[in-house]
Amino acid sequence: MFGQQLISGLATGSLYALTAVAVVVVFRNTRTINLAQGDFSMIGAFIAVVLIKDLGANYYLALAGAVVGCIGLGILAERLVMRQIADSDWLTLFTATLGIYYILHGVAGYFWGRDTKAFPISFDPTPIEIVGGIISQGHVINMAWAAAIGLVLYVFFKYTKQGIAMRAVTDDPETAELMGIPVRFIVLLTWGMAGFLAAFAGVLIAPIIYVAPEMMDEVLIKGYVAAVFGGLYSIPGAILGALMIGVCENLAGGYLGSHYKTATAFTMIVLLLALRPQGLFGIQKRREV
Amino acid sequence: MKNAMMDKSTEFSSTALRTARKLRSARRIQAGRLKWAGMAGLFASAVVFPLAPGVEGWMASEATLIIMYIMAAQGVSILTGYTGLVTVGHGGFLAVGAYASALMTMHLGTDLLTGIIVGGFVAAVIGCALGLVFLRLSGAFMAIGTLGFAFFIGTVVNNVPIFEGREGISLPGNHVLGYEIGDIGFFYVSLATLAITTLFIYCLVRSAVGRAFMALRDSEKAAEASGVNRVFYRTLAFSMSAAVTGIAGVLFAHYVNYVSSEVFADIWYSVDFLVATVVGGSAVLLGPFVGGLFVAFLPTLIEFFVDQPGDLAFIIKGGALIFVLIMAPAGVVEGTVRFFRWITRIRKETAHG
Amino acid sequence: MASHLRCEDVTVSFGGVVACDKISLDVELGKIIGLIGPNGAGKTTLFNVLSRFQEYDDGHVYFRDQTIDAKKSHEMIDLGMARTFQNINLFSEQTTLQNILIGAHHLIGNPFANVFWLPNARRNEKVLVNQAIDIAEMLHLGDELDNLVKNLSYGFQKRVELARALAAKPEIILLDEPVAGCNDEETSELKEIIRRVNLELGITILLVEHDMSMVMSVCDYIHVINFGANLAAGTPAQIQSNQNVINAYLGEDDA
Numbered sequence: 007m008f009g010q011q012l013i014s015g016l017a018t019g020s021l022y023a024l025t026a027v028a029v030v031v032v033f034r035n036t037r038t039i040n041l042a043q044g045d046f047s048m049i050g051a052f053i054a055v056v057l058i059k060d061l062g063a064n065y066y067l068a069l070a071g072a073v074v075g076c077i078g079l080g081i082l083a084e085r086l087v088m089r090q091i092a093d094s095d096w097l098t099l100f101t102a103t104l105g106i107y108y109i110l111h112g113v114a115g116y117f118w119g120r121d122t123k124a125f126p127i128s129f130d131p132t133p134i135e136i137v138g139g140i141i142s143q144g145h146v147i148n149m150a151w152a153a154a155i156g157l158v159l160y161v162f163f164k165y166t167k168q169g170i171a172m173r174a175v176t177d178d179p180e181t182a183e184l185m186g187i188p189v190r191f192i193v194l195l196t197w198g199m200a201g202f203l204a205a206f207a208g209v210l211i212a213p214i215i216y217v218a219p220e221m222m223d224e225v226l227i228k229g230y231v232a233a234v235f236g237g238l239y240s241i242p243g244a245i246l247g248a249l250m251i252g253v254c255e256n257l258a259g260g261y262l263g264s265h266y267k268t269a270t271a272f273t274m275i276v277l278l279l280a281l282r283p284q285g286l287f288g289i290q291k292r293r294e295v
Numbered sequence: 296m297k298n299a300m301m302d303k304s305t306e307f308s309s310t311a312l313r314t315a316r317k318l319r320s321a322r323r324i325q326a327g328r329l330k331w332a333g334m335a336g337l338f339a340s341a342v343v344f345p346l347a348p349g350v351e352g353w354m355a356s357e358a359t360l361i362i363m364y365i366m367a368a369q370g371v372s373i374l375t376g377y378t379g380l381v382t383v384g385h386g387g388f389l390a391v392g393a394y395a396s397a398l399m400t401m402h403l404g405t406d407l408l409t410g411i412i413v414g415g416f417v418a419a420v421i422g423c424a425l426g427l428v429f430l431r432l433s434g435a436f437m438a439i440g441t442l443g444f445a446f447f448i449g450t451v452v453n454n455v456p457i458f459e460g461r462e463g464i465s466l467p468g469n470h471v472l473g474y475e476i477g478d479i480g481f482f483y484v485s486l487a488t489l490a491i492t493t494l495f496i497y498c499l500v501r502s503a504v505g506r507a508f509m510a511l512r513d514s515e516k517a518a519e520a521s522g523v524n525r526v527f528y529r530t531l532a533f534s535m536s537a538a539v540t541g542i543a544g545v546l547f548a549h550y551v552n553y554v555s556s557e558v559f560a561d562i563w564y565s566v567d568f569l570v571a572t573v574v575g576g577s578a579v580l581l582g583p584f585v586g587g588l589f590v591a592f593l594p595t596l597i598e599f600f601v602d603q604p605g606d607l608a609f610i611i612k613g614g615a616l617i618f619v620l621i622m623a624p625a626g627v628v629e630g631t632v633r634f635f636r637w638i639t640r641i642r643k644e645t646a647h648g
Numbered sequence: 649m650a651s652h653l654r655c656e657d658v659t660v661s662f663g664g665v666v667a668c669d670k671i672s673l674d675v676e677l678g679k680i681i682g683l684i685g686p687n688g689a690g691k692t693t694l695f696n697v698l699s700r701f702q703e704y705d706d707g708h709v710y711f712r713d714q715t716i717d718a719k720k721s722h723e724m725i726d727l728g729m730a731r732t733f734q735n736i737n738l739f740s741e742q743t744t745l746q747n748i749l750i751g752a753h754h755l756i757g758n759p760f761a762n763v764f765w766l767p768n769a770r771r772n773e774k775v776l777v778n779q780a781i782d783i784a785e786m787l788h789l790g791d792e793l794d795n796l797v798k799n800l801s802y803g804f805q806k807r808v809e810l811a812r813a814l815a816a817k818p819e820i821i822l823l824d825e826p827v828a829g830c831n832d833e834e835t836s837e838l839k840e841i842i843r844r845v846n847l848e849l850g851i852t853i854l855l856v857e858h859d860m861s862m863v864m865s866v867c868d869y870i871h872v873i874n875f876g877a878n879l880a881a882g883t884p885a886q887i888q889s890n891q892n893v894i895n896a897y898l899g900e901d902d903a
Contacts (some may be wrong), residue, residue, distance in 0.1 A: 039435050090621045096435065097381055098624050101573045104566065105616035112609030120605070227442070234439050269450040272443040276428070279440040283431040315790060316781055323794065503749070503756040503773065504763040506742075510750045513739035520699070520733070521812065522725030522754035531759070578741070 010140065011256040017145035018214070019252020020152035024207035025222075025229030026236070026244040027159065028200040033238050034176045035196045036092075038099040042083065044226030045110035046201055047208030050076040051125070051217050052118050054209045058126045065127050073205040079110075080201025084194055092193075114219040122218040148210045155206060156245065163241075168195060224268060228255075231275040250274075330580070334493070337584070341486055345479050355482050357595060359550060362485045363543045365587030367564070368571035369492055370540030375569065376577030377505060378532040379512025380433065384441030385540045386565035387448035392418045392541030393548035393559055394452065397464050400549075407471045407484060411545050418541020419534040426533030430526065442565065449560030463555025466548065485546050492539050497580060499535070508532050509578075540568070574619050576626025585627045589615075650677040651713060652820050652852045653698060653729070658707030660693050667693040669876040670707070675820070680846050680853040682867035684860070684887075686896055690876040691856045692734065692824070698854070699731045699822050700724055725754045728819035732809045734828060734856075740798040744789055747797055747808050748780040751815030776815075783811045787841055803834035810841065820852040821845070827859050835859065839866050864888065872896070 025043055032040045050072035057063040057071045083106050091098055133140035162169040174182040175192045183189045207229075208222065215221055228251050235250070236243025251271050258270040345355040371385050395417040396410030405413070429440050452458045469476050471484060499505045507528045510518035519525055548554045567590045575586025593615065597608045623630025653675040660668040667690045675681045685691050696702035698709060700721045709716050711727055719727070730751070739747050755776060756762050761769040784790050787807045792800055797808055806826065813821050826842065827835040839862055845851050857863045863870065864884040872880040872887060874896045880887060887893055 033435070039438065087617055087621075091624065094620075094624050097375075097573060097577075098620050100381075100435075100438070101570060102617055102620050104570065105613040105620065108609045108613030108616065110613075112606040112611075112613065115606035115609065227446075230439055231443075234436065238435060266450075266454075269446065272446040272450070276440060276443040276447060279432055279436060279443070280428045283436060319793060498765050499763055502763045502765065502769075503753060503776075504759050506746055506750050507753060507759075509742055509746075510739050510753075513741055514737045516701070516721075517733060517737040517739065517812075518750070519720075519722040520701075520725070520731050520737075521750050522722055522816065523750070524722050527759075 008257075011260045012253055013141050014145060015253030015256035016249055017141065017149050017252070018211075018256070019249035020149050021207060021211045021214075022225060022228045022232055022252055023152060023245045023248035024155065024203050024210070025225055026232035026248045027241050028203035028207070029229050029233040030236060030238060030241055030244045031203075032196055032200050033233070035172065036088070036099070036193055037096045038088065038103060039096065039230075040200060041100065041103040041226070042106035042110060043200060043204060043229065044222030045107050045114075045219075046076050046079050046083075046204035047211075047225070048114060048219060048222045049079055049110055050205040050208035051212040051221065052114055054212070055118075055123070055126060055217055068127075069205070069209050072209050073202060076201035076205035076208070077198045078201070080197040080199075080204070081194060084197035088193075088197070089190075111219050118219075120219055122216040122221075125212040125217055128213050144213060148214075151206060151210055155203070159241070168192070172196065227268075228271050231271045234275055235278065334580070338486070338490055342483075345482055352478060356478055357592075359478075359482045359485050359546075361587055361591045362482075362489050363546050363550065364567070364571060364591040365583050366485075366489055366492055366543035366546070367540045367568045368575065368583035368587045368590075369496055370536045370538070370543065371568045371572045372577050372583050373496065373499070373508075373539060374532050374536035375572055376579075376582065377500065377512065378508040378529070378536075380529070380532070381435075381438045381569070382441040382536070382565070383438050383569055384443070384445035384562075384565050385536070385568045386559070386562055387441075387445040388418045388422060388537040388540040389544035389547065389564055389568075390448050390452055390559035391421050391537070392544030393554050394458055395541070396545040397466055397548050397554045398457070400466055401464055406473070407469050407476070407545075407549055410549065411488065411542055414545035415538040415542040418544070419538035422533040422535075422537025422541075423530050425537070426530035427526075430529065442562065445562045445565045449556065449562065452560050453556040458554075458556065460556045463553055463557070466552040466554070468552070469549050481550065485550075488542060488546065492542065493580070495539075500580070504528070504531070570616065574616065574627055576628040579626060579628045581628045582626050589627070651675070651710070652677040653854065654710045654713075655694070655698060656708050656710070658694065658697055658704050658709065660690075660697060660702060660704045667876050668697065668704070671873060671876070671878055673698075673871050673878075675852060675854045676869065678846075678850060678852055679868040680842065680855070680866055682863045682870040683854065683856045683873070684858070684863055684870060685873040685879065689874045691873060693876075694873065695731075695822060695824055695856050699729065725816050725818070729822065730813035730816045730818035730820075731822040732813050732824055732826060734824040736802075736805045736809055738797045738805055738808055738812075741796065743794050744784065744797055744800070744808055744811075745777070745780055745793040748783055748811045748815045749776060751812035752776050752780065752817070754816060780811075780815055783814050786844075787811050787814075788837075803830055803837075806830060806834070806838065807841070810838070810845075814845065814849075814851075818851060820854065823853060823855040823857075825856055825858065827857065827862055835862055842866060 025047065028043050029040060032038055032043070053075040054068035054072040057068040058065070063071065087102055087106060088099065091102055128144070133142050134146060163173060171182070171187045172192050172195065174185070174187055175189055179189055207225070211225065212221070229248070232247035232251055233244045235247025236245075251274065254274065255267040255270040259267040341358070344350060344358060367385065367389060370388065371382060374380050374382050392414035396414040399405045399410055399413050425441075425444055429437060432440050453460050458464075469481055471480070476484065507518065507523045510521065510523055511525060511528055511532075515525065544559075551558075571586030571590040572583060573586070574589050575584065576582030593612060594608055597611055601607050619627060619630075623633075651674050654673065656672045657670045658668050658672070659666070659670055671690070671694055673683070673694070683691055683694070693702060697704050700709075700716065700719050700723070711729065716724075716727070724731075739750065742750075755772075757769060757772055762773075781790070781793065784793055787810060789804065789807055789811060792804060797805060800808065810823070810826065823842070827838050830838065842853060842855070843866060846853050855863070855867070864887075867884060870882065870884060870887045871878070872890075872893050879896060880890045880893050882890065
């Protein structure tokens with residue numbers, strides 16, 4: 007039983023990680039806490055549903071469509087909204103993403119209705135036996151995707167010109183600009199990346215839960231909690247946090263009861279912030295004056 | 296040594312400087328009187344509102360709800376606007392106040408006023424504790440931590456038996472000092488409470504304690520260099536902020552005569568209160584009023600014009616929010632003031648041109 | 649030669665870097681003392697140690713010969729020590745008057761009496777406001793009292809910083825680069841104010857500065873540090889002719 011919970015916890019955790027990483031990347035490049043991240047995923051899931059149901063696309067085409075749609079959504083959000091208030095304090099930025107959240111919620115409800123739907127494609131439910139327990143095929147596929155994306159991100163940040171430029175903007179936007187790095191383009195790229203990650207988060211999780219405007223609300227919160235584990239700065243920290251949340255909430259659900267699942271994430275975060283305010287991996291700033 | 300300042304002060308004041316000082320005070324007093332008049336006018340119109348012709352019962356009810364949102368936003372403004380600590384968890388204090396009063400009323404048969412005092416007090420204590428727990432947090436981390444607090448309270452209220460979770464607790468009719476009060480009476484009690492909280496914030500902002508809060512907001516290091524004890528004032532800000540929103544919670548519980556986790560564990564209240572503060576103006580006395588109106592009244596307004604509110608309401612809410620943030624990032628009140636100043640300037644320029 | 653503020657063998661290191669290496673420094677009562685040294689010498693760190701904004705690994709700090717190692721930054725005002733900041737650290741969303749008043753925070757009495765506007769608290773407020781206005785007028789800030797400090801010019805902001813420190817009615821003020829970024833006119837104005845504060849109000853001053861002519865003309869005594877350690881100490885004349893000091897600064901030019 008324990009092994010079972012552990013494995014499925016890791017599986018769901020790896021999906022939370024997609025949201026968590028997007029949150030971290032947007033925050034450290036633009037000081038914005040993006041509340042709309044979950045809804046980007048939600049729209050992606052709906053796009054996939056429409057492509058499958060109304061246009062008869064297969065799973066991979068639907069996924070690709072969702073990716074394109076979400077990247078566009080991220081870019082749209084940056085261009086239309088975030089760019090107009092780029093120099094504001096972070097509370098204004100945060101509230102603006104809340105506005106985007108409301109709009110996307112309304113749009114989704116308007117076009118597709120507020121009732122919960124099942125994702126039209128489900129995975130082969132026959133479980134695969136692995137060490138420690140059984141795991142469903144869907145979980146395996148999800149973890150594989152998450153790992154692949156993790157690898158892509160790793161390569162991106164370490165080896166590509168844009169990735170390195172992005173790291174420069176994270177560390178010191180003013181110097182980066184002085185050195186000729188197109189900061190505004192990097193910001194655009196950041197939001198595009200958020201959309202990219204959102205698409206996968208939404209489409210991969212939709213078969214596991216359901217499709218509805220509020221489907222990503224809980225995932226978003228857990229993504230944030232995971233991001234805080236990484237000090238809102240470290241991607242590996244956020245991934246680790248997400249996996250931990252997935253595992254812990256599964257264990258709590260298994261041993262204490264399912265209505266304790268969400269509470270686990272919050273207890274973890276309140277404890278963490280009380281004891282280690284900068285997150286597990288946050289940058290430790292020595293008190294300077 | 297410390298008296299050297301006092302002895303020398305007379306040297307630096309000449310008659311001209313004293314006159315200039317009097318002029319400045321006069322101008323300040325005048326501006327202050329205008330604000331008093333405005334606020335008094337606002338409350339006066341609220342007092343006669345239910346008695347005016349054409350006003351129906353449900354309107355007074357709606358107005359009571361707006362009053363509660365304003366008060367909750369006032370609580371948020373103390374912590375976020377004046378002390379600079381963003382909270383997305385004040386719904387938790389709403390719940391604390393509501394349940395404290397509800398339990399008192401149910402088990403001890405106390406009246407509304409006692410409920411208000413007890414609810415405010417318990418919320419203040421919990422706020423103080425939270426302030427200490429989150430002592431080293433700021434910015435985004437504080438926001439997430441307070442959100443965690445709201446969820447935590449929601450979970451407690453849902454699962455601890457005494458709170459009756461989703462079943463909830465039904466409350467008897469409201470009474471104050473022995474007299475039964477109906478909807479209209481409740482409106483006036485709420486209005487009076489709002490007047491008190493508004494007066495409190497007015498005094499707070501002009502006091503040295505308010506200055507200490509704002510100093511911590513603007514520059515923690517400089518505040519400490521000036522002798523402001525961060526631990527004390529932060530915790531105090533949390534307590535006061537929690538108390539005001541807690542009192543709003545008490546009113547809310549007795550307004551619907553029912554508390555249940557379905558209502559009070561909903562974290563969207565926390566978000567709404569923050570939005571109200573940001574939209575209205577987080578460090579302006581009138582801010583929570585405008586913001587509370589925006590958040591509480593907008594859904595009703597949309598329902599008026601559109602048959603199927605629901606989704607369209609969300610879109611309009613989001614759009615309006617973004618619009619306000621782009622046009623008036625410091626809040627509607629400050630934006631309006633700036634707008635009028637701009638208009639006056641344009642008029643002066645065209646007059647001379 | 650009474651000591652107002654003194655540190656002995658203070659050592660501070662960050663990770664592997666030693667910022668202060670057994671530095672000792674004495675600020676004599678009633679004088680204007682300067683602390684200078686090339687860039688990166690450790691002046692700011694030492695300054696923060698003395699004002700208790702920085703923890704140190706070894707050594708002691710004394711205020712009027714009493715050790716203050718355990719004191720926290722917000723407790724220094726009660727002792728009688730005020731400080732300014734190198735990068736202006738004003739409360740930008742508040743007015744000049746409010747900024748100066750916060751400087752006098754430790755004189756407000758009971759905070760609860762204050763927030764509920766009890767009569768003696770209100771009387772106290774009036775006194776503090778009048779004192780703040782006096783300080784503002786002394787520093788030629790009288791016209792800017794009701795303006796938000798973020799709208800003031802740099803020179804004015806520097807003076808508000810000083811006014812805020814004065815509002816605390818301190819015995820000693822630590823000035824962190826008081827004329828940094830100021831033009832000649834602003835510099836000589838601030839110099840005059842510093843002199844007056846010291847002579848007429850009897851306040852001891854410790855200042856960190858890069859502007860050599862300003863330091864030499866206003867200080868009674870100067871400490872020089874380099875590479876985190878004491879280099880020299882003496883009157884301005886002595887320092888100006890000290891070969892080690894000259895080498896330290898010339899060496900900086902070479903690099």
